[in-house]
Amino acid sequence: MIFLKKAILPKGFKANGITCGLKKSGKPDLGLIYSQFPAKASAKFTTNSIPAAPVIVSKKHLKTGKLFQAIIANSGNANAFTGKQGVRDAENTAALVAAQLGIKKQSVLVNSTGIIGKKLNTAKIKLAITLLVKGLSDNGMPKMSKAIMTTDTFAKEFTAKFKSGKSLVTICGIAKGAGMIAPNMATMLVFIATDANITQRALNKALSRAVEPSFNCITVDGCMSTNDSVELLANGASLNLLIDKGKGFNDFSEALNKICLELAKAVVRDGEGATKFITIKVKNAKTEYEAKYLALAIANSNLFKTAVFGENPNFGRIVSAVGASGVGVRQQDIKIKASSLKKKEITVEVSVNRGKSSAVVYTSDLTYKYVKINAEYN
């Protein structure tokens, strides 16, 4: 596998990103990924019981079981908590881009990120849509990537290439993260395009496998968003032999895992105000679930996160978080190892002597800048 820290679109995909005016800053805020060929889609969405309108609409489109050709996303407005009007606006956005591309609106996935509770200005999107489609290009993915950024400080883009039989398959993923990042996905938008020829079953299975140890194992602030989505399109343009099981599947799955893990880590690295990247490994738990639960209890402890920011080896805060978790870990069973807090990348290993399962989660520290960003954001 070749793995690159940049966005190279697979065959048959084009992308673009422009400014339509939803962001006051004038920065890019509308992006599109287009597949020339109808593509299979697989997606994961927030489990928030008040999902944003675009999540509702994308889910509805996915239920048709049809093929997809476009992913549209805006930043600057989350179109969340916007009621029926919000759903109409998301549908309208899909219809606008579909009309311009000459496809059905049901073959469009819609995404938004930004402030919650404000009506989406679709008039601005309508005015910009011709320009957006006109500018689609083979090397437009970095533009799309920039168009979905909110408080992100760098674009998150990775590309994997691997041989599948005689064909070269490409998987390209981009993500937007920064705040409201918690397990079960956050205000995190992830778009992945691949030219793999793959069965729907295998595509779903590979995505489910890939999100669990990546996007579902990161937390910046313990806050789960209304908008988080991971959307994967596979258009088959690499003309590889149809992937379903065995080596073909394993190779695809491995590449997708890597894309998702690196995107997830990049999201944590760029967590709002983050100065440290923290890996928390819990070992010897009864179950994987328990290990992950404990690791998240530590990762979401404000006291732990501020201690790391202060490079203050206050491991009592780890003990306290583990004890408060409700799991019932006993004092005599807990062992903590941690790398120096002076470094930018920190590893904390906690062993709890309850079994043989382990889990790894990734998080960032809690800093002045996190408070500043979120006190001022509106």
Add this chain to the structure above:
Amino acid sequence: MIFLKKAILPKGFKANGITCGLKKSGKPDLGLIYSQFPAKASAKFTTNSIPAAPVIVSKKHLKTGKLFQAIIANSGNANAFTGKQGVRDAENTAALVAAQLGIKKQSVLVNSTGIIGKKLNTAKIKLAITLLVKGLSDNGMPKMSKAIMTTDTFAKEFTAKFKSGKSLVTICGIAKGAGMIAPNMATMLVFIATDANITQRALNKALSRAVEPSFNCITVDGCMSTNDSVELLANGASLNLLIDKGKGFNDFSEALNKICLELAKAVVRDGEGATKFITIKVKNAKTEYEAKYLALAIANSNLFKTAVFGENPNFGRIVSAVGASGVGVRQQDIKIKASSLKKKEITVEVSVNRGKSSAVVYTSDLTYKYVKINAEYN
């Protein structure tokens, strides 16, 4: 009922607080409450599965079902995650004060607060114990109150007086809070002394009632401590007719509720770095538990807390927290009312259209100073 914002000891109690050297700052760090008469005790402790050594020892002493005469507390060291040595040190502390007072060590409740994971220097306590006991006085409660402060910026002291038959009963409570404050009690020490003559059953019942809407409904940082304790001594010195049920109990319970609620609110007001006092009321939930759960989900959201700090009316963050809670509140059912964020005291009311239960929790905002305090604390 007369309610005062100061610490006036009930009849038959004395207290003191001194510096024994556990705190580097030289500030008071060892305090004692002494009852001249053996008193009934009732207490609530942290549910942290790794409780601090003094919690273990106090619980053991309470199990004897005997009467109590002293509450000793040190700050500067939590004596938590200190293993068997820690338990010996807590027992030793109880024995030292018991010997000096001429009582049994089982009639002493022991408390510590401060850093976790460091051995308690009992030699310093031993050297200071004569001075501590010698200085006991009727008006020594404010000294005790100062001796238990860590990052607290003001002492939390309240006194209630009410008539029980022909007798005047006094209840005096003090608290130490600031950080690691979360429901089910935090690094919070609360000591309450009363001269009420009351049955054990009624004392326990009144305390259980009082802690639920007060100490169990506050959160500063969502972190539960290893040391939190609420300890209540009733020595009967007011010579009122024995309280058990009916009006006598109701009057006592009402006064105790008020003491606990005001102490709890004071703890939140003095939350580490807090600039706002936030009351969150969730209405129309299915059960009280659900209402409290939702209120805490909002209260523990870093995004909500930073928005309040920034006086930034970003109510999407309330919606997001409610939706992420797992309760399954639907968008069309949620209604939010909030007072102006410019004020120091803020009320947020969230109605969820699921039933008739409600709950109130109290919290503070998340500020630069919280990060500073906890990044530097060691």
